[in-house]
Amino acid sequence: MGTNGIAIDVRQLHKWFRNNHVLRGVDLKIPAGTATAIVGGSGAGKSVLLKHMVGLLSPDSGGVYIFNQEMPNKYSRRLEEVRRRFAMVFQGSALLNSLNVGENVGLGLVEQGRLSREEIDRIVREKLTLVGLKGKELELPGELSGGMRKRVAIARALAMDPEIILFDEPTTGLDPIMAQNIDSLIADLRDRLKKTVVIVTHDMDSAFEIADLICMIYEGKIVEQGSPEAFCRSTNPIVEQFISRFKRHNGDRGQGIRD
Amino acid sequence: MKKKTKKVDRFFILLGQKLLDFFQSVGEMLLLLVEAVLLCKVVFRNLDKVLPQMGKIGADSLPIASLTAIFVGFVLALQTGVALQQFGQEEDLGAIVSIGMARELGPVLTAILVIGRIGAAITAEIATMSVSEEIDALRTLSINPVRYLVMPRFLACITMLPVLVIYVDFIGTLGGAAVAKAYFKVPFLAYFDNVADYLTFEDMAKGLVKSVVFGVIISIVSCHKGLTTTGGPGEVGLATTNSVVLSFVSVYVFNYFVTRLWLE
Numbered sequence: 076m077g078t079n080g081i082a083i084d085v086r087q088l089h090k091w092f093r094n095n096h097v098l099r100g101v102d103l104k105i106p107a108g109t110a111t112a113i114v115g116g117s118g119a120g121k122s123v124l125l126k127h128m129v130g131l132l133s134p135d136s137g138g139v140y141i142f143n144q145e146m147p148n149k150y151s152r153r154l155e156e157v158r159r160r161f162a163m164v165f166q167g168s169a170l171l172n173s174l175n176v177g178e179n180v181g182l183g184l185v186e187q188g189r190l191s192r193e194e195i196d197r198i199v200r201e202k203l204t205l206v207g208l209k210g211k212e213l214e215l216p217g218e219l220s221g222g223m224r225k226r227v228a229i230a231r232a233l234a235m236d237p238e239i240i241l242f243d244e245p246t247t248g249l250d251p252i253m254a255q256n257i258d259s260l261i262a263d264l265r266d267r268l269k270k271t272v273v274i275v276t277h278d279m280d281s282a283f284e285i286a287d288l289i290c291m292i293y294e295g296k297i298v299e300q301g302s303p304e305a306f307c308r309s310t311n312p313i314v315e316q317f318i319s320r321f322k323r324h325n326g327d328r329g330q331g332i333r334d
Numbered sequence: 335m336k337k338k339t340k341k342v343d344r345f346f347i348l349l350g351q352k353l354l355d356f357f358q359s360v361g362e363m364l365l366l367l368v369e370a371v372l373l374c375k376v377v378f379r380n381l382d383k384v385l386p387q388m389g390k391i392g393a394d395s396l397p398i399a400s401l402t403a404i405f406v407g408f409v410l411a412l413q414t415g416v417a418l419q420q421f422g423q424e425e426d427l428g429a430i431v432s433i434g435m436a437r438e439l440g441p442v443l444t445a446i447l448v449i450g451r452i453g454a455a456i457t458a459e460i461a462t463m464s465v466s467e468e469i470d471a472l473r474t475l476s477i478n479p480v481r482y483l484v485m486p487r488f489l490a491c492i493t494m495l496p497v498l499v500i501y502v503d504f505i506g507t508l509g510g511a512a513v514a515k516a517y518f519k520v521p522f523l524a525y526f527d528n529v530a531d532y533l534t535f536e537d538m539a540k541g542l543v544k545s546v547v548f549g550v551i552i553s554i555v556s557c558h559k560g561l562t563t564t565g566g567p568g569e570v571g572l573a574t575t576n577s578v579v580l581s582f583v584s585v586y587v588f589n590y591f592v593t594r595l596w597l598e
């Protein structure tokens with residue numbers, strides 16, 4: 076892992092919302108071509124951290140570096156260029172309700188205006204098939220279940236063919252079988268397409284299943300990071316408490332989680 | 335005593351905070367306006383978004399605009415007609431109603447209707463998109479929300495408001511003619527001759543210029559309030575109310591000062 080360097084480098088990142096000091100010096104390096112899971116309790120600032128990685132939020136101090144280049148601020152013209160390397164799947168799917176499923180998936184490509192209509196239709200069909208929603212192009216987001224919306228959001232992210240894909244709780248609210256499918260889809264993105272993947276998740280099953288690196292965020296800082304095996308053996312009481320439930324369900328499998 | 339000072343402190347801190355917020359909003363709105371204007375150069379590639387907005391503004395406000403215009407025309411003719419009758423000047427009704435509509439009532443009434451019917455809807459729509467992260471999603475797809483959402487609404491407002499104003503002026507004057515004939519026995523021909531004698535192109539033009547500026551105010555305020563909404567779905571209602579109030583105040587204040595300026 077990490078053969079081609081660091082994709083995202085977060086350095087001493089601080090973020091306040093008014094008086095709420097959410098991120099308190101986050102340091103995190105995400106190697107290119109790997110899957111990194113960020114875990115932590117709700118309200119810990121996982122989504123806020125993820126939004127800094129695509130420049131949707133700007134740091135109050137510290138910085139975010141993408142392949143060694145500092146993330147441009149939100150007024151810079153270079154920001155769009157950097158963002159083209161990214162796609163993000165939002166926690167609440169964030170589909171445009173006025174557009175149907177096919178239009179949502181093809182939105183980025185249509186607005187870019189580089190590909191022909193037929194080409195875009197083909198990509199939309201391909202990505203929808205990939206997430207198990209073949210033939211649902213004409214349905215409206217409002218008619219879909221939460222899990223289906225999430226899969227449309229994943230298809231929309233994949234349609235842009237980005238280098239780095241950020242997932243904000245991709246399996247939350249999905250049934251176990253669908254969650255398993257999404258997990259293997261994400262693992263596949265890394266293994267076959269060599270994408271850099273960052274997953275925010277509550278679901279320790281999927282973290283252990285797909286991540287090369289697991290980081291735990293607590294009180295605005297990364298308190299533990301390491302391979303799944305190392306993470307599991309962590310003696311940090313916060314980490315132990317967080318994964319104790321997972322361990323109880325799965326037996327204490329310190330080693331060999333991946334197989 | 336000490337406690338009291340603290341209260342005073344807090345009052346000033348709050349006041350300062352509110353003032354800062356206000357000036358920040360004004361600054362952001364000006365930037366949004368500049369960006370929307372600059373993005374108008376790509377209008378032809380975005381007609382698929384601009385034209386539906388124009389159609390929507392027209393279709394949504396036409397019924398209420400017709401109703402308002404005709405009744406205001408009725409009332410205006412009735413009220414002034416009674417006064418004019420005392421001096422036997424009923425035939426001047428045409429001039430009074432048409433000039434009143436063209437200079438003041440047409441633009442201001444139309445602005446009020448559009449704020450309630452269109453501005454509120456724009457804020458509610460965009461605010462909903464903001465709180466459900468749809469705006470963020472647009473950004474990550476390299477789509478500029480100002481081009482995708484604001485510019486089409488901006489253009490639709492500044493083009494459709496004058497059109498609506500012309501329509502409202504016309505319907506109001508027509509309403510006046512009906513009352514003039516029914517109550518004051520002024521024949522249609524005499525009424526419209528009177529309109530033609532007194533209503534100048536300048537009256538119309540000034541009303542239209544006002545309405546274009548109202549369109550700028552309404553679209554920018556509504557879009558800005560929508561884009562800056564954060565938090566949960568509960569914030570959408572609040573943002574909509576704030577946007578409507580701010581649009582009203584801005585329209586009234588601008589209207590007063592520009593009218594005064596033109597009188598000098």
Ligand SMILES: Nc1ncnc2c1ncn2[C@@H]1O[C@H](COP(=O)(O)OP(=O)(O)O)[C@@H](O)[C@H]1O
Binds near residue numbers: 116
């Ligand atoms: N746009 C915002 N404005 C103000 N506060 C925010 C905003 N986004 C997140 N927060 C606050 O930051 C904290 C972390 O939120 P978040 O990153 O969404 O948590 P999670 O780890 O569950 O994803 C929360 O206390 C939340 O209220």
Ligand SMILES: [Mg+2]
Binds near residue numbers: 121122123166243
């Ligand atoms: Mg979150």
